[in-house]
Amino acid sequence: EFADMHVVDCCAAPGGKTAQLLSAGFGRVTAIEANARRSRRLVENLERLQLTDRCEVVISEGQEFQADDEIAGVLLDVPCSATGTGMRRPDVLRKDADLGNLPEVQEALLNHCADNVLNVGGVLVFATCSLLKRESEDQVNRLLQRGTMKTIPFLPGEIGGFDGAIDDNGWLRVLPGVMDSPMDSVDGFFVARLQKIDYAGT
Numbered sequence: 001e002f003a004d005m006h007v008v009d010c011c012a013a014p015g016g017k018t019a020q021l022l023s024a025g026f027g028r029v030t031a032i033e034a035n036a037r038r039s040r041r042l043v044e045n046l047e048r049l050q051l052t053d054r055c056e057v058v059i060s061e062g063q064e065f066q067a068d069d070e071i072a073g074v075l076l077d078v079p080c081s082a083t084g085t086g087m088r089r090p091d092v093l094r095k096d097a098d099l100g101n102l103p104e105v106q107e108a109l110l111n112h113c114a115d116n117v118l119n120v121g122g123v124l125v126f127a128t129c130s131l132l133k134r135e136s137e138d139q140v141n142r143l144l145q146r147g148t149m150k151t152i153p154f155l156p157g158e159i160g161g162f163d164g165a166i167d168d169n170g171w172l173r174v175l176p177g178v179m180d181s182p183m184d185s186v187d188g189f190f191v192a193r194l195q196k197i198d199y200a201g202t
Contacts, residue, residue: 007073010062013038015045063112080130084188115200136190
């Protein structure tokens with residue numbers, strides 16, 4: 001039952017994903033955001049939607065967050081190059097050659113959430129709005145190689161309109177401009193759903 005579950009939205013601002021988790025009926029949602037200014041906007045949005053009663057906003061780097069409860073799920077929408085938004089923001093496509101420390105930050109967030117936040121049996125949803133495998137598929141493959149997580153594949157019919165975007169791994173890889181109408185104008189993004197099957201180092 002969702003009502004009994006405590007889930008974490010990591011890199012939560014401006015709050016749309018947090019609001020969706022609360023609206024889905026999760027009993028407790030912890031929203032983590034490192035940027036204090038964006039955290040204020042997150043709180044304002046949740047107050048406007050009257051969704052603050054089951055949500056705690058924590059100002060912290062995601063890779064430093066320590067849960068005080070059993071965590072059944074983590075939504076990790078990591079900072080990325082945003083190359084999937086290139087149809088609307090062509091300037092982001094110039095980031096392809098120089099990602100700075102983004103891949104390292106993504107890997108640190110993913111490993112920390114998998115190792116130190118999520119309970120065994122819990123589900124981690126990893127998402128980027130990047131077209132680059134370095135920020136998406138490669139990150140998930142590295143995590144899976146450690147042997148503590150497995151993929152829960154997306155199934156045809158599970159997410160309406162996106163059957164054609166499910167790849168051979170059961171991950172969702174959406175490319176802008178190639179989806180059937182009315183989805184042909186959506187941004188590019190990547191989503192993998194993973195389950196923790198063991199603790200790190202065991």
